[in-house]
Amino acid sequence: MAEITKPVLRFAPSPTGMLHIGGARTALFNWLYARHTGGTFLLRIEDTDRERSTPEAVEAILNGMRWMGLDWDGDAIFQFARAGRHREVAEKLLAEGKAYRCYATAEELTKMREAQKAAKQQPRYDGRWRDRTPGPAEDGKPYVIRLRAPQTSQTIVQDVVMGDVTFDNSTLDDMILLRSDGTPTYMLAVVVDDADMGITHVIRGADHLNNAARQLQLIDAMGAAIPVYGHLPLINGPDGAKLSKRHGALAVEAYRDMGYLPETMRNYLMRLGWSHGDDEIIPTAQAIAWFNFEAIGKSAARMDYKKLDNLNGHYIRQTADDVLAAELVTFLGLLTPPQTLSGMAQERLRAAMPSLKERARTLLELNQSAEFLYTDGTRTLDEAAAKLLTPEGRAILAAALPLLEATDWSGPALEDAARSHAEANGLKLGQVAQPLRAALTGKGTSPPLFEMLALLGRAESLNRLMAYAAT
């Protein structure tokens, strides 16, 4: 009876920049599968590149993960701290004859590759030290340790996303395990760490598919267990080209700053490459229940910001009013410079939320449409509002004021008054409402007018309206 072991997954970013959208999706898929199976989701920071790794990037990645709601199990593991262990494995392989010392210099190898390229061949190490015994000339000279990889037959990556991918071993070369300064390469570190951490499923970007074959050779040499591989198709920019700085808004933090909700990001990202029939709106809890590898597509996807907006609008509308109001307050506090709302503003925000959230696709939009509630006093007019408050518009506004004043200033009463005023003067309700809206909010569009009049109260509303009433 085979023992039943829970899956162990990991997300292994290198801290050389922010957590970008591609990395976030890779993390999400790993996380979803771990939560789906009741397995473990580990976070490993691949900081073996001492030149490019920064503590700031580590923080940014951790924060990005937290914001996305992707919690990892246990403490994050830092790969560099395990360099000794990596070296130990390389030495063991060397002792076993499964690896060998290579004394070729960087210049020498560069020259070799240039010659290969000129001959229209794939650049690859030619194995010049594979069967050569170092002589006295090599004493004290720097060397790297390379894997003695098989040169015949094939290596097959059995991938849950891509299927079986076959590589002829003759196209692979003897990769470097340990650099001449004694530090491990990525290839060594990944394989050793995955083995030591008991990783059962390696789910990562398709840019690693080629690496998988070489890593399989190493795993074989080490006698380690082969994990389940899954290489996710990449995410491209809206134009189909690689996602880059040019497309802007790369880091997960940038999406937060644009006013997207974490739930939106999870839903949007999971649908990039994975599907569940015709379902589009998939809350995270549902995704955890449904997630599987079989439904992951093979082709690269593009970012579609319109669809992201639409989804975000959905989740905004679905968020409870006071929760959303609180989230907006937090969000504004995170902006640079931070924006704070007075007690009055927060109170009005909460009161208007049912109407506000219906018309916002991002927290930024929500904030903009609520701004007229934040402060008292006469509004400055935007372009649309100015167009509404022509002399004619102001005259209509002035004429309607007495009727409004005569009401008890409740929404329905105000609407009734405006309606009868319009009717009496042969106007459509819109012709009366629009100038009022412009004066009250400073904008051409707003949440329902009479509701907002009631919310702002008689004194404040009249103050704003009178400022633009024709005399």
Place this chain on the structure above:
RNA sequence: GUUCCCAUCGUCUAGCGGUUAGGACGCGGCCCUCUCAAGGCUGAAACCGGGGUUCAAUUCCCCGUGGGAGCACCA
């Protein structure tokens, strides 16, 4: 150049030999309506090309074409 991967509406995708090729975003129209949204109805919109296999190919195979990724003492 070479190795590997991919290919259904503009975009995300369903489809797993026989379908009027479905859904979603976006776009157009209509309804609702105090504006803007939201919502409802509705329209336009796709199987990259060529060969096979098969009674039958969007679906399976091959070639081409087009994208993408890798080919470092980076990760």
